[in-house]
Amino acid sequence: MKQDMIVILDLGSEENARLAREIRALGVYSEIHPHDITLEELKALPGVKGVILNGGPNRVVDGVEIDVSRDIYNYEAPVLLADHKGDKPWPADDAERKTALSNFVFGVCGAEANWNMDNFIADQVELIRQQVGDKKVLLALSGGVDSSVVAALLIKAIGKQLTCVHVNHGLLRKGEPEQVVKVFRDEMDANLVYVDAVDRFLDKLSGVADPEQKRKLIGAEFIRVFEEEARKLCGIQFLGQGTIYPDIIESGTKTVKAVKSHHNVGGLPEDLDFALVEPLKMLFKDEVRACGKALGLPDAMVYRQPFPGPGLGVRCLGAITRDRLEAVRESDAILREEFARNGLEGKVWQYFTAIPDIKSVGVRDNRRADEWCVIIRAVNTVDAMTATVENVPFELLQHITGRITAEVKGVNRVLFDLTPKPTGTIEWE
Numbered sequence: 001m002k003q004d005m006i007v008i009l010d011l012g013s014e015e016n017a018r019l020a021r022e023i024r025a026l027g028v029y030s031e032i033h034p035h036d037i038t039l040e041e042l043k044a045l046p047g048v049k050g051v052i053l054n055g056g057p058n059r060v061v062d063g064v065e066i067d068v069s070r071d072i073y074n075y076e077a078p079v080l081l082a083d084h085k086g087d088k089p090w091p092a093d094d095a096e097r098k099t100a101l102s103n104f105v106f107g108v109c110g111a112e113a114n115w116n117m118d119n120f121i122a123d124q125v126e127l128i129r130q131q132v133g134d135k136k137v138l139l140a141l142s143g144g145v146d147s148s149v150v151a152a153l154l155i156k157a158i159g160k161q162l163t164c165v166h167v168n169h170g171l172l173r174k175g176e177p178e179q180v181v182k183v184f185r186d187e188m189d190a191n192l193v194y195v196d197a198v199d200r201f202l203d204k205l206s207g208v209a210d211p212e213q214k215r216k217l218i219g220a221e222f223i224r225v226f227e228e229e230a231r232k233l234c235g236i237q238f239l240g241q242g243t244i245y246p247d248i249i250e251s252g253t254k255t256v257k258a259v260k261s262h263h264n265v266g267g268l269p270e271d272l273d274f275a276l277v278e279p280l281k282m283l284f285k286d287e288v289r290a291c292g293k294a295l296g297l298p299d300a301m302v303y304r305q306p307f308p309g310p311g312l313g314v315r316c317l318g319a320i321t322r323d324r325l326e327a328v329r330e331s332d333a334i335l336r337e338e339f340a341r342n343g344l345e346g347k348v349w350q351y352f353t354a355i356p357d358i359k360s361v362g363v364r365d366n367r368r369a370d371e372w373c374v375i376i377r378a379v380n381t382v383d384a385m386t387a388t389v390e391n392v393p394f395e396l397l398q399h400i401t402g403r404i405t406a407e408v409k410g411v412n413r414v415l416f417d418l419t420p421k422p423t424g425t426i427e428w429e
């Protein structure tokens, strides 16, 4: 293994993730594990140079104070107990904290600052090969950041032992399915199964106006299509997943209750019993992007803005029709193109268009024309809990309006959403 590691054992601290990030910021890789890890499991982790038992306010679970197994206190590498009421709480002051951490990581443990993406990738390639051997892995590849980076990593590690399945459900943004094929099949020479399921999804969604029902239908149909493809392939034993560290935090740990459950490609029938390969599960989102970049994925994929699972389906408000869905896709493409051209790409957190299921009267070619309106939304947020509206230059909005009303069929008006969150949400649906 190329990297040294400091293991954080979760004894109920609320700051495990912060601590891991601080250690990584010192250039040393760090992972968080549950308090009930066994000594054997700890010994099996690669490159461990030290262990921090990170106690905190959640140390008492159901009335009982949790602890690690006794033999971990006598582990071969240095073990530090940091407890909110115990002997070595972390200093509150940032500089003091950094000094205390550096002393432990470098002084006491003798770790080297060798955490970087090239070493991470080299280590993961080795670990994936160990885990998978000569078996086959299946991966649902959406073209989103997480599954794309997993795909690139698995291709590097096991090449054609990986099969990727990309489902075009008709709700992706303009050019995205083509990009998945170009990057993974043409450039990385992956085994890629491209499933054109557009009709199937749109038929299922026909007449369905309730957003929650749309989401459910799309999710259930996706599992069905993926299952069918999985059954066609023989001898698959592993399922690759783009689980990342925030997914695990949100699913709850042994000391913290779940914020929301995370399932990725959950919902597959039990007889499709795959073991999971999740090489990104200890990475934060910015690190996943850095990993993707180091693996040679294009910026458009690595820096893709957040996109809801049901895709454009939720931005085509009310019951989806093919023509209005196409208008959402085309107007979204124009907005993205203009934002990129005018230096807003990468600056604005999320921007997109939505089309409600209403028409209003307008004039086209000197005739009355009942057409839709496109709503532009462009917002910034730190944590998605609140959001502010981007101050898009008025001239640019006018230019985009001109392009959308001229180029997108069936649209005679463009509106700009001025509402922060709250009271609006980020998405329209």
Ligand SMILES: Nc1ncnc2c1ncn2[C@@H]1O[C@H](COP(=O)(O)OP(=O)(O)OP(=O)(O)O)[C@@H](O)[C@H]1O
Pocket: 139, 140, 141, 142, 143, 144, 145, 146, 147, 148, 165, 166, 167, 168, 169, 241, 242, 264, 265, 308, 309, 310
């Ligand atoms: N159209 C699709 N084709 C193939 N796989 C898909 C598709 N949509 C979703 N998936 C799979 O389901 C997972 C969860 O999808 P979701 O839309 O919630 O994205 P995510 O968790 O942000 O991940 P990603 O960044 O990979 O899209 C994806 O990582 C991918 O494995």
